[in-house]
Amino acid sequence: MVFGNMGDDSGTGVAFTRNPATGEKEIYGEYLVNAQGEDVVAGIRTPKPIATLKDEMPEIYQQFAEICQRLEDHYRDLQDIEFTIEKGKLYILQTRAGKRTAAAAIKVATDLVQEGKISEEEAVLRVDPEQLDQLMHPSLDPEAKVEVLAKGLPASPGAAVGKVVFSADRAEELGKEGEKVILVRPETTPDDIHGMAMAQGILTSRGGMTSHAAVVARGMGTPCICGCEALRIDVDAKEFTVDGVTVKEGDMITIDGGTGRVMLGEAKLVSPQIGGAFQTILEWADKIRHLQVRTNADTPADAARAREFGAEGIGLCRTEHMFMAPDRLPIVQQMILAENDEERKAALDKLLPVQQDDFYGIFKAMKGLPVTIRLLDPPLHEFLPNAEELLVEITRLEMSGENPELLAEKQKMLRQVRNLSEFNPMLGHRGCRLGITFPEIYEMQARAIFQAVAALVKEGIEVYPEVMIPLVGHPKELEPLREVVVNTAEAVKEEAGVDFSYSVGTMIELPRACVIADEIAEHADFFSFGTNDLTQTTFGFSRDDAEGKFLHHYLEKKILPENPFASLDTEGVGKLVAQGVKLGRSAKPELKVGVCGEHGGDPRSIDFFHQTGLNYVSCSPFRVPIARLAAAHAQLKNPR
Numbered sequence: 001m002v003f004g005n006m007g008d009d010s011g012t013g014v015a016f017t018r019n020p021a022t023g024e025k026e027i028y029g030e031y032l033v034n035a036q037g038e039d040v041v042a043g044i045r046t047p048k049p050i051a052t053l054k055d056e057m058p059e060i061y062q063q064f065a066e067i068c069q070r071l072e073d074h075y076r077d078l079q080d081i082e083f084t085i086e087k088g089k090l091y092i093l094q095t096r097a098g099k100r101t102a103a104a105a106i107k108v109a110t111d112l113v114q115e116g117k118i119s120e121e122e123a124v125l126r127v128d129p130e131q132l133d134q135l136m137h138p139s140l141d142p143e144a145k146v147e148v149l150a151k152g153l154p155a156s157p158g159a160a161v162g163k164v165v166f167s168a169d170r171a172e173e174l175g176k177e178g179e180k181v182i183l184v185r186p187e188t189t190p191d192d193i194h195g196m197a198m199a200q201g202i203l204t205s206r207g208g209m210t211s212h213a214a215v216v217a218r219g220m221g222t223p224c225i226c227g228c229e230a231l232r233i234d235v236d237a238k239e240f241t242v243d244g245v246t247v248k249e250g251d252m253i254t255i256d257g258g259t260g261r262v263m264l265g266e267a268k269l270v271s272p273q274i275g276g277a278f279q280t281i282l283e284w285a286d287k288i289r290h291l292q293v294r295t296n297a298d299t300p301a302d303a304a305r306a307r308e309f310g311a312e313g314i315g316l317c318r319t320e321h322m323f324m325a326p327d328r329l330p331i332v333q334q335m336i337l338a339e340n341d342e343e344r345k346a347a348l349d350k351l352l353p354v355q356q357d358d359f360y361g362i363f364k365a366m367k368g369l370p371v372t373i374r375l376l377d378p379p380l381h382e383f384l385p386n387a388e389e390l391l392v393e394i395t396r397l398e399m400s401g402e403n404p405e406l407l408a409e410k411q412k413m414l415r416q417v418r419n420l421s422e423f424n425p426m427l428g429h430r431g432c433r434l435g436i437t438f439p440e441i442y443e444m445q446a447r448a449i450f451q452a453v454a455a456l457v458k459e460g461i462e463v464y465p466e467v468m469i470p471l472v473g474h475p476k477e478l479e480p481l482r483e484v485v486v487n488t489a490e491a492v493k494e495e496a497g498v499d500f501s502y503s504v505g506t507m508i509e510l511p512r513a514c515v516i517a518d519e520i521a522e523h524a525d526f527f528s529f530g531t532n533d534l535t536q537t538t539f540g541f542s543r544d545d546a547e548g549k550f551l552h553h554y555l556e557k558k559i560l561p562e563n564p565f566a567s568l569d570t571e572g573v574g575k576l577v578a579q580g581v582k583l584g585r586s587a588k589p590e591l592k593v594g595v596c597g598e599h600g601g602d603p604r605s606i607d608f609f610h611q612t613g614l615n616y617v618s619c620s621p622f623r624v625p626i627a628r629l630a631a632a633h634a635q636l637k638n639p640r
Helices: 037-042 050-056 058-075 102-114 120-126 129-136 168-176 190-198 212-220 276-288 300-308 329-337 341-365 387-400 404-420 432-437 439-458 475-496 511-515 517-521 531-539 543-556 573-587 603-612 621-637
Strands: 011-016 028-033 079-086 089-097 147-151 153-156 159-165 181-185 201-204 224-226 232-234 239-242 245-248 252-256 261-264 292-296 314-318 370-374 464-469 503-508 526-529 592-595 616-619
Touching (some): 011 037, 050 058, 102 120, 102 129, 102 276, 120 276, 190 212, 276 621, 292 621, 341 439, 387 404, 432 439, 464 526, 475 503, 511 517, 517 526, 517 573, 531 573
Parallel strands (some): 201 224, 292 616, 370 464
Antiparallel strands (some): 011 028, 011 079, 147 261, 159 252, 232 239, 252 261
């Protein structure tokens, strides 16, 4: 036992051999004169910065600095050291590897390589991929005092401050005026995309980690909290309440998408810091990893951003997001409401050029890299207005007696909404089932893709299109749709007078597809596992309902070790993935296999995909650096 409370020549303190917040090579810490260790950590007294020890006890400080260097050299890492001075004699009580921020972890690791103390491989392993989220988004100032109103699911990382708005239109309006807004909705739909794009953050009272709001927000890099069921939202009154506290439109709130906390008022944020060391560690990771890293992107802007973050192509481009733009939605609705083939073809002819422009922009942004485009996947009713809202509008028009033409149009739309509505849309008329029922939709999309390719080939730009047909569970679903795509490609080649290569594959997202993957592979050039839907269909969970209603109880009671929509269930869903890879490659040894579900950006899932032999993972743009580092960790731990 040594005592730091024996007078003015005694003391106690805690110090780090390098700054644990920045990684700078400087002794960082604090101490108290005439005190025991408990006094430093209990906050009873205000300690002094370690630098002042140099003035008060210069010999002790010099000795301490030499010991810091010796300990760091021995352990080859930043050290957290506890010490006591008793009557002018220095005692080292404890040393351990110091906890540090992501920025510090990266700087310390790269500096130790430059100092010749560790290898590049060791440096890569010293940085936790999950920590990189801290560097990609604004975060709450650790010193900020906040008033937490409620807590939801941490759906998309980062912190955001803004005025509360309750409609996408209002978010867009204020956003264009330079106002910072948080879009608050019971849930979001593709209709809300324009407002989501202008919002600093998104908050919903329903939905889970893979809901529309969560997936879109992650793709945009926008902080998002979902499933915050404590919120009682009244969209008409433009307010929400939580435990008696009412927040009105225009009030300021802060959300933290990393923790799920909703806070009253404006909290101070810290901007992300991405410097040279960050790039260096990723370059070292790239030399090590075997898995390629692609991105999920639906716009040229998203594609360009992902490319800046190191994406090696697009693993998932969701074409349905392109259909939801305000200028296109009426045309899509015209296509859905068509009463015969001629009317539907007329609407598709209008959509063709705008889809072609979309694909042209994305291919150009990713020139020289592969782009996987998924043909239309969601049920058609998602493109039509909400039935309840239509009914309200019809009632208003009937009572007013005005605009009978508009009334007739709304009544027709309501009939079609009801005709298209399904008890379980996730397992309903969507994906390849839509393509088989209405092959002209997939033919239009294929033509738009290949006409964009032909235009870019004429400009001398390298393009590698991969057309993906979703929700296949039987080879006889894939066979005729592949034929539609191939015939369209060959027709465009002849019409344009150019040649280009392309591939046609499928999304493996049903258990049946995994167990007959060898039969499906006969008609596919590649597989991409859609692990979001595969998790749903394997567990029999509706993901939004599960995360919002009962999944947290499963986690609390340890029925499941973690959320299977956030980190892959390797024991169940993972076995299906492994079986699908093995069977697919038994039929086609060179079959290219990737994953484009949200698990593509999760480090623990990436380790499994690496061991299973996948060629690539695909994730949202802001998770690309995380995936690059995680893939290197996977290779170092399990070389292949």
